[in-house]
Amino acid sequence: MTYTLAAPVNETMASASDTLVIAMIVTYAAALFLFAIEAAYGRRTKLKAGRLMPVGAGAVDGGFADDIEVNVRTTEGEAKASQSVLGRIALGVTALGFLMGLAQIITRGVAAGRWPWGNMFEFVVAMCLVAVGVLLFASFRYQARFLGAFVLVPVLILLGIGVKWLYVDPGPLIPALHSYWVPIHVTAAILAGGAFMVSGVTGVMYLISHRTEVKRAQGEEVVGIAGRLPAPELLDRISHRLILFAFPLWTFGIIAGSIWADEAWGRFWGWDPKEVWSFISWVIYAAYLHARATGGWRGPKATWINVLGFATILFNFFAVNYMFSGLHSYA
Amino acid sequence: MSTTTTDTNAPAEGRAGEGPRGLGPIGWLRWAWRILTSMRTALILLFLLAVGAIPGSILPQNVVSVDEVTAYTRENPELAPWLDRFHLFDVFSSPWYAAIYLLLFVSLAGCVIPRALVHARAVRARPVPTPRNLGRMPYAAKFGTDAAPETVLAEARRVLKRYRVEGYDDSISAETGYLREAGNVLFHFALLGLLVALAAGSFFGYRGNMLLVEGDGFANTLPSYDAIYPGHWTDMDGIAPFTIHLDDFEATFIEDGNLRGQAASYVADITYTEEPGGPELTHRLEVNHPLSVSGAQVYLLGHGYAPEFVVRDADGGVAFDQAVPFLYRDTAGFVSDGVVKAPDVGEEDEQLGFVGVFLPSAAETPDGELTSSFPGAVNPRVTLEGYRGDLGMREAQSVYQLRTQGMEPVGSSPVMEIGDVWELPDGAGSIEFAGYKEYISLQVNRDGARLPALITAATAVVGLLLTLFIRPRRVWVRAVRGADGRTRVELAGLGKTEAAGDNAEFHEITTELAGRLRNESDDNPQNPSDTRSDR
Numbered sequence: 007m008t009y010t011l012a013a014p015v016n017e018t019m020a021s022a023s024d025t026l027v028i029a030m031i032v033t034y035a036a037a038l039f040l041f042a043i044e045a046a047y048g049r050r051t052k053l054k055a056g057r058l059m060p061v062g063a064g065a066v067d068g069g070f071a072d073d074i075e076v077n078v079r080t081t082e083g084e085a086k087a088s089q090s091v092l093g094r095i096a097l098g099v100t101a102l103g104f105l106m107g108l109a110q111i112i113t114r115g116v117a118a119g120r121w122p123w124g125n126m127f128e129f130v131v132a133m134c135l136v137a138v139g140v141l142l143f144a145s146f147r148y149q150a151r152f153l154g155a156f157v158l159v160p161v162l163i164l165l166g167i168g169v170k171w172l173y174v175d176p177g178p179l180i181p182a183l184h185s186y187w188v189p190i191h192v193t194a195a196i197l198a199g200g201a202f203m204v205s206g207v208t209g210v211m212y213l214i215s216h217r218t219e220v221k222r223a224q225g226e227e228v229v230g231i232a233g234r235l236p237a238p239e240l241l242d243r244i245s246h247r248l249i250l251f252a253f254p255l256w257t258f259g260i261i262a263g264s265i266w267a268d269e270a271w272g273r274f275w276g277w278d279p280k281e282v283w284s285f286i287s288w289v290i291y292a293a294y295l296h297a298r299a300t301g302g303w304r305g306p307k308a309t310w311i312n313v314l315g316f317a318t319i320l321f322n323f324f325a326v327n328y329m330f331s332g333l334h335s336y337a
Numbered sequence: 338m339s340t341t342t343t344d345t346n347a348p349a350e351g352r353a354g355e356g357p358r359g360l361g362p363i364g365w366l367r368w369a370w371r372i373l374t375s376m377r378t379a380l381i382l383l384f385l386l387a388v389g390a391i392p393g394s395i396l397p398q399n400v401v402s403v404d405e406v407t408a409y410t411r412e413n414p415e416l417a418p419w420l421d422r423f424h425l426f427d428v429f430s431s432p433w434y435a436a437i438y439l440l441l442f443v444s445l446a447g448c449v450i451p452r453a454l455v456h457a458r459a460v461r462a463r464p465v466p467t468p469r470n471l472g473r474m475p476y477a478a479k480f481g482t483d484a485a486p487e488t489v490l491a492e493a494r495r496v497l498k499r500y501r502v503e504g505y506d507d508s509i510s511a512e513t514g515y516l517r518e519a520g521n522v523l524f525h526f527a528l529l530g531l532l533v534a535l536a537a538g539s540f541f542g543y544r545g546n547m548l549l550v551e552g553d554g555f556a557n558t559l560p561s562y563d564a565i566y567p568g569h570w571t572d573m574d575g576i577a578p579f580t581i582h583l584d585d586f587e588a589t590f591i592e593d594g595n596l597r598g599q600a601a602s603y604v605a606d607i608t609y610t611e612e613p614g615g616p617e618l619t620h621r622l623e624v625n626h627p628l629s630v631s632g633a634q635v636y637l638l639g640h641g642y643a644p645e646f647v648v649r650d651a652d653g654g655v656a657f658d659q660a661v662p663f664l665y666r667d668t669a670g671f672v673s674d675g676v677v678k679a680p681d682v683g684e685e686d687e688q689l690g691f692v693g694v695f696l697p698s699a700a701e702t703p704d705g706e707l708t709s710s711f712p713g714a715v716n717p718r719v720t721l722e723g724y725r726g727d728l729g730m731r732e733a734q735s736v737y738q739l740r741t742q743g744m745e746p747v748g749s750s751p752v753m754e755i756g757d758v759w760e761l762p763d764g765a766g767s768i769e770f771a772g773y774k775e776y777i778s779l780q781v782n783r784d785g786a787r788l789p790a791l792i793t794a795a796t797a798v799v800g801l802l803l804t805l806f807i808r809p810r811r812v813w814v815r816a817v818r819g820a821d822g823r824t825r826v827e828l829a830g831l832g833k834t835e836a837a838g839d840n841a842e843f844h845e846i847t848t849e850l851a852g853r854l855r856n857e858s859d860d861n862p863q864n865p866s867d868t869r870s871d872r
């Protein structure tokens with residue numbers, strides 16, 4: 007028997023990493039502030055026709071082919087969102103925070119001498135990084151900058167919880183985590199988790215926007231951020247699109263996890279609480295996809311299933327790690 | 338499914354005679370089948386599947402740990418039998434949970450098979466004839482061009498090169514995205530396959546656990562296991578007769594910093610044979626590196642200490658000399674408990690038994706209690722409590738417990754280092770703490786479902802990707818020469834899923850076609866037939 011200091015921790019990198027987390031949180035907070043001003047006081051402006059935007063009759067003419075007469079049947083109005091210059095700045099600030107997050111994760115990995123998602127703190131930070139990455143992607147690809155004010159709220163809450171309660175110094179891992187399936191499995195879970203998070207947040211926005219629409223139809227006036235959200239259909243499409251990305255990844259993550267479990271514990275599926283809850287989340291998201299294909303379930307009902315799905319992901323992460331004992335509780 | 342049909346069937350027969358509803362038994366069967374295979378039922382069953390799993394995570398489960406269930410039952414003697422009556426300690430093998438997933442899978446088959454058949458026909462069919470009025474489609478565009486109608490259709494075929502295209506008189510009809518439906522069918526069937534694989538695996542496999550002390554061996558036979566869980570139809574007489582010998586085990590722990598005591602690696606060097614007397618092979622067993630032998634997998638699950646004791650009788654004769662596995666209380670300091678039973682010391686009422694505590698790195702807590710501060714054996718110590726009398730060995734008993742009913746306490750030992758001997762009072766004999774070995778706990782597993790489950794699961798992912806990302810859609814292009822000599826082009830698109838990107842894509846097709854036609858007429862204005870000859 008021998009006793010070793012398994013891998014020396016690089017102290018410079020470790021402290022750089024810790025500083026970066028704080029800087030990143032401050033940066034996101036500033037971006038959130040700017041996004042919130044845009045959401046509340048921006049001007050409702052038309053969005054260009056695009057991947058997730060409805061191609062309204064007015065939206066496609068002009069420019070390249072002026073002699074083409076287009077007729078599109080859609081009941082949906084033009085896509086509009088509250089916009090202002092501050093939103094662009096906020097996006098830049100968010101991108102800066104994202105880079106800090108990236109640097110933080112890299113320095114932490116270097117400090118510990120291993121891939122940097124091996125405990126709850128690292129997991130939360132990585133999932134938030136993915137969520138912000140998804141926000142940036144959606145902003146550029148789908149003009150969905152309007153998600154910013156909403157996505158950064160849970161990101162900041164989770165980062166706060168991470169720093170305050172989950173923090174551990176960088177260090178090596180327990181032997182059960184010495185498998186290349188772990189980074190694969192955990193990476194898939196993190197990517198899916200981040201996308202589920204943004205999807206869930208978009209779902210909440212959808213529910214608000216949908217209520218605004220219902221209220222307006224009844225002649226009520228809706229002011230403030232709720233009154234300035236984009237049309238529910240657009241939000242629904244974004245949140246669905248993110249599930250299309252996340253659900254197969256989650257599925258893959260569960261499979262990778264069971265391959266690892268097979269190597270480490272001698273069974274690929276053992277109904278350990280963590281496995282049970284991953285399975286529950288998976289079934290809920292499958293139900294969401296079904297609900298969207300089932301008459302009478304599309305719209306708010308399906309979206310509630312989506313929100314429930316993210317709630318189970320969070321539950322799995324926080325409650326299962328702390329409340330239940332199981333092989334996965336390396337918290 | 339059978340329950341649903343019979344339940345709904347029974348009242349049906351009585352009522353069918355009265356006949357106002359005109360539903361015979363067959364009608365009721367049909368009705369039940371239709372309900373069962375509807376998307377709404379599938380949705381509800383999916384919810385039940387999720388909700389039903391929750392108690393399986395909150396209550397201890399026999400599949401996860403029998404000990405936890407036993408402990409829970411001890412702590413909740415009133416509640417536990419009730420929970421057990423509803424199979425709540427075996428949720429995932431309970432009849433009610435099975436009912437949920439079996440119904441779900443019957444529903445799935447009933448839903449997906451007809452779709453598969455319809456799809457198989459659709460794949461072989463030609464794209465549908467172009468509808469008369471293209472203006473009614475979700476996307477419709479019109480423009481004029483100087484190119485001849487044939488040129489327009491020929492160019493349209495080029496633009497629609499990823500589509501399956503069928504020509505009709507003055508138009509073409511194009512369709513793409515057939516793989517989506519195929520993917521959907523594949524995905525759902527793969528899930529069915531996964532269920533079958535898992536069921537087969539659990540019916541024919543087995544799982545067993547045992548401890549192995551350094552220097553000891555193990556043969557794969559039923560009695561060698563401390564605990565074994567065969568499947569319903571497993572033939573335990575026919576299990577592979579391999580043998581395993583533990584040559585050496587080494588654990589490394591972190592010594593410094595606030596992760597002190599965390600394990601860094603476990604390595605067990607073993608020698609094994611496929612059958613007794615077969616050629617000896619070696620393997621390095623580590624946590625993520627199981628041994629595959631004769632269709633079974635052998636895993637390293639944990640480790641612990643087995644202190645060695647020598648017990649001498651009153652005359653100094655050696656009555657016992659063995660390493661005894663002790664079970665650890667926690668992994669932080671590996672304070673471990675065990676018992677030593679020396680039946681051969683003397684007459685039946687003079688047997689010796691000891692309850693011991695092993696401390697790999699003995700240290701004192703601030704309030705003076707003795708404990709272990711590190712999992713590695715830096716400063717190994719043992720304390721013992723002795724008993725004398727009848728060990729009760731004629732009855733089966735746990736090796737980790739001492740039955741003290743028929744015994745008298747003989748006192749407590751001092752804290753012993755390696756080599757220390759505790760002389761028992763009244764010249765009853767002595768016990769020496771002679772050293773320690775380490776043991777590993779192994780799990781042997783044979784689960785035929787491993788590979789089929791992996792294959793079906795991977796297939797499901799492929800099917801899922803096809804379902805989620807392929808958008809089936811149709812495009813029609815009609816070109817008719819107008820009275821003014823110009824060609825009127827009409828293009829329409831229909832997405833069969835609710836993808837919002839469809840209209841944007843149809844519009845791209847329109848602009849590309851219009852652009853090509855414009856270039857065409859710029860390049861060779863009077864030669865439209867050229868383009869047709871080269872297709």
Ligand code: HEM
Pocket residue numbers: 292295296299373374375376378379383441442444445446447448449521525528801804805
């Ligand atoms: C084990 C349970 C099941 C799971 C995990 C599951 C999962 C899924 C998923 C992920 C999709 C893709 C949804 C999409 O296209 O957006 C899907 C589609 C579909 N499923 Fe299931 N399913 C299950 C059982 C069933 C059952 C029981 C039925 C029939 C009653 C069914 C019928 C369908 C149909 C018709 C679609 C295509 C929906 C569409 O056209 O968009 N599934 N399923």
